[in-house]
Amino acid sequence: MKKVLLFGNPNVGKSVVFTRLTGVQTMSANYPGTTVTFSRGQMKLGDEIAEVIDVPGSYTLEPTCEAETVARRMLDEVAADKEGEVIILNVIDATNLERNLYLTQQLLERGLPTVIAMNMWDETRHKGIKIELDRLSEILGVPIAPTSATSGEGIKQLVVQLLSPQIPSLAVQGQDERWQRIGGIIHQVQQITHRHHTLGERLADASVSPVLGVFMAMLIMAAVFLVVRFVGEGLISYVFDPIFDNLWAPVVHSLSDALGGSGFLHGLLVGNVSGGEINFKESLGLLTSGLYVPFAMVLPYIVAFYLVLGILEDTGYLPRLAVLLDNVMHHLGLHGFAFIPTLLGLGCNVPAIMATRSLESRRERFIAATLVSVAVPCVSLQAMIIGMLGGFGIGYVFLVFGTLFAVWLGLGMILNKITPGFSPELLLEVPPYRLPPVNLVFKKLAFRIKSFLKEALPIILGVVAVINILNFTKVFDVIAKAAEPVVTGILGLPAEAAVPLVVGFLRKDAAMALMGPLDMGPEQLVVASLVLAMLFPCIASLVILFRELGKRDALKSVLVMLIAAFGVGGLMNLIL
Ligand SMILES: Nc1nc2c(ncn2[C@@H]2O[C@H](COP(=O)(O)OP(=O)(O)OP(=O)(O)O)[C@@H](O)[C@H]2O)c(=O)[nH]1
Ligand SMILES: [Mg+2]
Numbered sequence: 001m002k003k004v005l006l007f008g009n010p011n012v013g014k015s016v017v018f019t020r021l022t023g024v025q026t027m028s029a030n031y032p033g034t035t036v037t038f039s040r041g042q043m044k045l046g047d048e049i050a051e052v053i054d055v056p057g058s059y060t061l062e063p064t065c066e067a068e069t070v071a072r073r074m075l076d077e078v079a080a081d082k083e084g085e086v087i088i089l090n091v092i093d094a095t096n097l098e099r100n101l102y103l104t105q106q107l108l109e110r111g112l113p114t115v116i117a118m119n120m121w122d123e124t125r126h127k128g129i130k131i132e133l134d135r136l137s138e139i140l141g142v143p144i145a146p147t148s149a150t151s152g153e154g155i156k157q158l159v160v161q162l163l164s165p166q167i168p169s170l171a172v173q174g175q176d177e178r179w180q181r182i183g184g185i186i187h188q189v190q191q192i193t194h195r196h197h198t199l200g201e202r203l204a205d206a207s208v209s210p211v212l213g214v215f216m217a218m219l220i221m222a223a224v225f226l227v228v229r230f231v232g233e234g235l236i237s238y239v240f241d242p243i244f245d246n247l248w249a250p251v252v253h254s255l256s257d258a259l260g261g262s263g264f265l266h267g268l269l270v271g272n273v274s275g276g277e278i279n280f281k282e283s284l285g286l287l288t289s290g291l292y293v294p295f296a297m298v299l300p301y302i303v304a305f306y307l308v309l310g311i312l313e314d315t316g317y318l319p320r321l322a323v324l325l326d327n328v329m330h331h332l333g334l335h336g337f338a339f340i341p342t343l344l345g346l347g348c349n350v351p352a353i354m355a356t357r358s359l360e361s362r363r364e365r366f367i368a369a370t371l372v373s374v375a376v377p378c379v380s381l382q383a384m385i386i387g388m389l390g391g392f393g394i395g396y397v398f399l400v401f402g403t404l405f406a407v408w409l410g411l412g413m414i415l416n417k418i419t420p421g422f423s424p425e426l427l428l429e430v431p432p433y434r435l436p437p438v439n440l441v442f443k444k445l446a447f448r449i450k451s452f453l454k455e456a457l458p459i460i461l462g463v464v465a466v467i468n469i470l471n472f473t474k475v476f477d478v479i480a481k482a483a484e485p486v487v488t489g490i491l492g493l494p495a496e497a498a499v500p501l502v503v504g505f506l507r508k509d510a511a512m513a514l515m516g517p518l519d520m521g522p523e524q525l526v527v528a529s530l531v532l533a534m535l536f537p538c539i540a541s542l543v544i545l546f547r548e549l550g551k552r553d554a555l556k557s558v559l560v561m562l563i564a565a566f567g568v569g570g571l572m573n574l575i576l
Contacts, residue, residue, distance in 0.1 A: 002050035003084050004043070004162060005074065007107055008091035009100050010057030010067075010358075011431050013119040015039075016149035016440070017091055018054035021159070025447045026054055027351075028440065029313035031322075031340060032429050033057070033358030036067045038074060046163050050087075056357075059099075061106045066357040066365070079110060087165045088114040089158075094124045094131060094146070095432075097190055101182045104140070109172045113165035114142040117158050122148040123432070128193035136189045141168040150437045204433050208320050217324055220317065228304045232383070235300035244280055244296055252278055252287055268468045272517070281387070282516040290464040293384070293513045294456050299449070301383035305347055306448045307441075314436035318343065319428055332412025333419060334359075337428050338368045342408075345376035347448075349541040352376065353548055362553075363421030369549055370415065370557040373541060374564050375408035377508070377533040380456065384512035385529045392522035400529045407534065407568055411560070455540070456507065463503055463510040490566060491527055492573035494518050504532045505539055523576040527569050534565035 004021075006014045010032030019026055022041025027034055039054045058068035061075065078086045090107050092100040108114060118133060137144040143161040147154035173181070206212045256273055259266040270278070271285025280292035312318055318340055322329075326336030338359055345352030349372055356368045377385070382401075389396045470476060476499055480487075483498030491497075496518055504511035515528050536542060536558070546554040 001084065002045060002048060002087065003078060004045070004050050004052045004087045004089050005078060006052070006054050006089050006091055007071065007075070007103065008057060009059055009093060009096070009103055010034075011429065012057065012091050012093035012096075012100065013147075013149045014057060014091045015054055017089075017117055017119060017147065017155070017158075018052060020149055020152055020155045022052050025443060027444065027447075029318075030316035030431050030434050031313070031319040032431070033067060033337075033340070033355065034313075036354055036357035037070060043159070045159070050162075058103065060103060065360045070357075075107075075110070079112060086112055087162060088112050089117060089162065090114060091117045091119050093120050094118045095120050095127055095129060097129075097131060098182060098186050101185065102178060105170065105173070105178045105182065108140060108142070108168040108170045111167060111169065113167050115158070115161045115165045116140070116142055116144040117149075117154075118144050118146045119149055121146040121154060122151065128195045130191040130193070132189045136185070139185055139188070141170070142166045150440065200433060204320075207317070208323055208430070213320075213324050217321055224308050224312070228301070228308050231304035231307065232301040232386075235303060236296060240296035240300060244292055248291075249278055249280075255287070267471070268465065271468075281513070284464060284467065284514070284517060286461055286464055286468075289513055289516075290461045293509060294453070294460050297387045297513075298380045298383045298456065298509050299452070301379050301386070302449060302452050303445070305379045306445050309343070309347060310441045310444045310448075311436050313444075314434065314441060316431045316433045319430045322428060323430060331416065332371070332409070333367045333416030334364055334412070335428075338364060341368055342372060342376055345372040346379060346382070348378045348380075349373060349376065349537050350544050353541060353544045356548065361421055363419050366549060366553050366557065367412065367415045367419055369545060370560055371408055371412055373537040373545060373557060374411060374534050374561050375404050377404060378538075380452075381508035381512060381529075381533055384509045385533075388512060388516060389522065389525050389529065392525070396522050396526055399526055400533075403526075403530055403568065403572065404533060407564060411564060415560070456509065459507045460510045460513075463506055463514075467499075467503075467514065486566070490570045490573065491531060493524055493528055494520065497528055500528070501532060501535060505536050505542075507538055508532055526576060527572050530572060531565050531569040534561065534568060536561065 006018055008014050011030065011034070013028070015026045015028040015035050018024070018039065018041065019028070021043045024039060024041035026039045035054055035056045037056065041052045042049050043052050053074070055071045055074050056067040058071040060068070061072055063069040063072050078084070088107055090104050092104065104116070118131070124131065133144050133146060143164065143166060145154055145158040145161045147158055149155070207216050252270055256266065256270045256278070259270065261273065267285065269285050269287050271283030271288045273283065278288060280288050280296070283289055319337070322336040322339045325339050329336050329338055338356070341352045341355040344355050352372045353369045356365045359365050359368055385400055386397055389400065476496065479498050479502065480495040484495040487493050487498045487501070488495050497515065500511040500514035503514055511532055512529070515525065520528060537545065545557060549557060
């Protein structure tokens, strides 16, 4: 089968081109380092089906970070594979031709069949950039198609070009020779006309200026927080709660009656019904909490958070925030860019830990991944904390989040002191602001909602079912008894809280739901939420942590986690 490999600098639109060619949904966002591993898909090329691979972006074929290593390895593999027919699809950001051509030259030196997509073609018009594509194609010796991937313009022509890729002949050169040649090419094919700054550009400058920028950042973050809360709470109070209370509750009530109000099957499906009232949060039946937790407590915040994150990602504001936060992050042994994985972690720790691949040193990856696993609760857990603690007063919710933030800062500073190695300076490319394409924002949101439901629903239902089945055995008593010295002694929680803490290993939202029936006071719930958030990340994140950091660093990370969780949990128990 033919293989089409998308290569190019970070943030040039490879993933959007990939989705256009294959229909396979991938993540795209307006900052470098969105794709850190490859996605595969298929496209029709003439009469054949070809495999298409979206490769992480790289500036050069001499890797400087894990994401670039992945790209380089991919190229070496296909070059060595004599069997299959390979086409290199080099995606170029036409508004950054000069810089992009460096990788292009390195690719052409490989002598593989190549086609170039001159992407962001729409933006060259606004920026007064003129590129003579015919001339450029002649010089480079490969076909070039102008594309605007977000609107889909030019993709058809690109597919036609992919039918007849050309094999370039370019001798391998040194770095200086390459830049020299590029200088000559740019001189021949590119013209830039002078323009005045637009309002958008002035705003762009302001958003990274030290004083105004920080002020704008605070406004934007406050707005983000308010919108997430508004959308999340709105969905709960006006959509999901009414559905559960008015439509679903009567169904469950009749079922409960039909099952005689007690017994094993009743417990499994409906759960505890005390005083004839169904409490969706605490009943712990498959049809009560099993559905209410994922749909009416977590999903609304998933929608709210990822809607806002998706927009933020596509505007190009995040790398600017990273620049502004560079100073703060340096105290944690990280550079500003590490802020982006951290922010992703507020959605889900798995992609966050993956995203640390775009950080340059091992030390940074260790610190960033550890901080995410310990102190950054995923949106599912956050939603449950809000749902369970919010009733006692929003102050308790802030206490949990504030403590986690303090842990993030404090632990970062400590790790910065004790982790050997050094953190390189910030060399972050800041892309231009872009208007988020509405269709892409919603596709991305739908993709993330689907993955949440696919991953969370089976596990949450599984936990509820297993807990019900185990309730009849003495296993829980044994766990509680064994854990009592720690759970009650150090953390001041009821011994039974050991069970949810163990379940946290599977999913934190399910675990938090199990805390509900334990009748804890708000202070205890604060401690329980904190320990749950900081103790082991869920199994999915833990697997990724080991894969990304390697066994040694991952074990160190787990050790840090245990100390931090019990240290902070114990301390809070003493204070509260
Ligand atoms: N205006 C415009 N924006 C585009 C075009 N193609 C992609 N974008 C935007 O550019 C940004 C980067 O797109 P991605 O597909 O994530 O880029 P990538 O090359 O995969 O980036 P990495 O995975 O980080 O290497 C996104 O915000 C896209 O919406 C285009 O043709 N025109
Ligand atoms: Mg990408």
